[in-house]
Amino acid sequence: MQTLLITGAAGIVGTALRPYLRQKYQLRLLDRQPILGLEAGETALAGDLTDPAFVNQAVVGSHAVLHLACAHGTGIAFGSTVEPNYHATLYLLEAAERHGVQRFIFTSSHHVLGQYRTDAAETFDDMPAAADSYYALSKVFGEAACAAWTLRYKLPTFVIRIGNADAKVSDARRVRLWTSARDLAQLVRIGLEHPQVNHEIVYGVSECPDALFSNARARALGYAPQDNAADHLAADFLPYDAMDPVHSGRDHVGGSYAGAALTALLGARS
Numbered sequence: 001m002q003t004l005l006i007t008g009a010a011g012i013v014g015t016a017l018r019p020y021l022r023q024k025y026q027l028r029l030l031d032r033q034p035i036l037g038l039e040a041g042e043t044a045l046a047g048d049l050t051d052p053a054f055v056n057q058a059v060v061g062s063h064a065v066l067h068l069a070c071a072h073g074t075g076i077a078f079g080s081t082v083e084p085n086y087h088a089t090l091y092l093l094e095a096a097e098r099h100g101v102q103r104f105i106f107t108s109s110h111h112v113l114g115q116y117r118t119d120a121a122e123t124f125d126d127m128p129a130a131a132d133s134y135y136a137l138s139k140v141f142g143e144a145a146c147a148a149w150t151l152r153y154k155l156p157t158f159v160i161r162i163g164n165a166d167a168k169v170s171d172a173r174r175v176r177l178w179t180s181a182r183d184l185a186q187l188v189r190i191g192l193e194h195p196q197v198n199h200e201i202v203y204g205v206s207e208c209p210d211a212l213f214s215n216a217r218a219r220a221l222g223y224a225p226q227d228n229a230a231d232h233l234a235a236d237f238l239p240y241d242a243m244d245p246v247h248s249g250r251d252h253v254g255g256s257y258a259g260a261a262l263t264a265l266l267g268a269r270s
């Protein structure tokens with residue numbers, strides 16, 4: 001059985017994906033937080049990705065990497081993203097190339113397109129990046145780094161721009177870009193197993209009403225979502241008219257991220 005290293009495995013997405021991946025892969029679950037509820041076929045690896053020696057050791061013996069870990073948040077300062085998002089991603093890519101990793105999956109975000117108004121296009125799949133935050137800017141970097149490693153080192157890389165991966169759909173913006181864990185796991189499996197993966201960018205979204213992303217590339221690779229966001233509305237789901245017209249960011253792809261002030265380079269604005 002092949003070993004899949006999952007970074008940030010203690011988080012929301014990692015925890016939700018584990019049940020779908022552990023039958024097929026030996027999971028090496030890396031996080032600086034404790035990994036709860038280890039099952040057969042899973043091992044935990046505690047440490048921080050900002051330590052290159054630790055990253056190198058973590059990658060040894062891994063056939064593939066699913067890189068989830070990052071620092072994020074609406075108002076995150078640029079300086080807070082440098083080590084965990086830029087350096088750590090490069091440490092991983094360098095180690096992946098050094099140790100013959102066969103697939104590298106990078107979880108990006110719809111926030112790389114977050115500054116667009118939702119009425120600016122019918123589908124945003126192929127629009128140029130419009131990062132809505134320093135968090136999103138670091139995802140643009142991660143995507144570019146993946147492309148560079150594919151071209152230079154022939155490392156197959158698969159970028160998943162996740163929409164919203166909460167257990168339930170909370171409002172009228174997120175219903176247009178939500179994903180179930182089951183569908184996200186299907187995309188991860190495509191990224192790990194599809195023979196034609198070179199460098200790909202796909203969207204981590206289920207079937208969504210009035211979808212912001214057509215996800216044509218994922219579908220061409222065989223993606224067939226099993227879930228529809230409309231069937232997973234939260235009990236307190238906010239329809240469009242109930243959303244705050246300004247603070248919710250309901251008219252922007254990135255929601256409230258698009259309207260938040262960018263914090264100063266090395267710290268939060270007072």
Ligand SMILES: NC(=O)c1ccc[n+]([C@@H]2O[C@H](COP(=O)([O-])OP(=O)(O)OC[C@H]3O[C@@H](n4cnc5c(N)ncnc54)[C@H](O)[C@@H]3O)[C@@H](O)[C@H]2O)c1
Pocket residue numbers: 007008009010011012013014030031032033047048049050067068069070071072084088107108109110161162163164165166
């Ligand atoms: N949850 C969503 O709706 C969503 C939407 C878009 C994109 N994403 C992307 O999916 C990925 C996973 O998101 P999530 O919601 O699970 O995030 P999360 O914050 O719940 O989990 C991230 C995990 O990474 C770990 N981590 C962070 N920095 C680390 C470091 N330097 N070393 C070791 N561990 C570190 C944290 O301890 C945490 O357990 C992220 O890359 C995120 O940008 C998620």
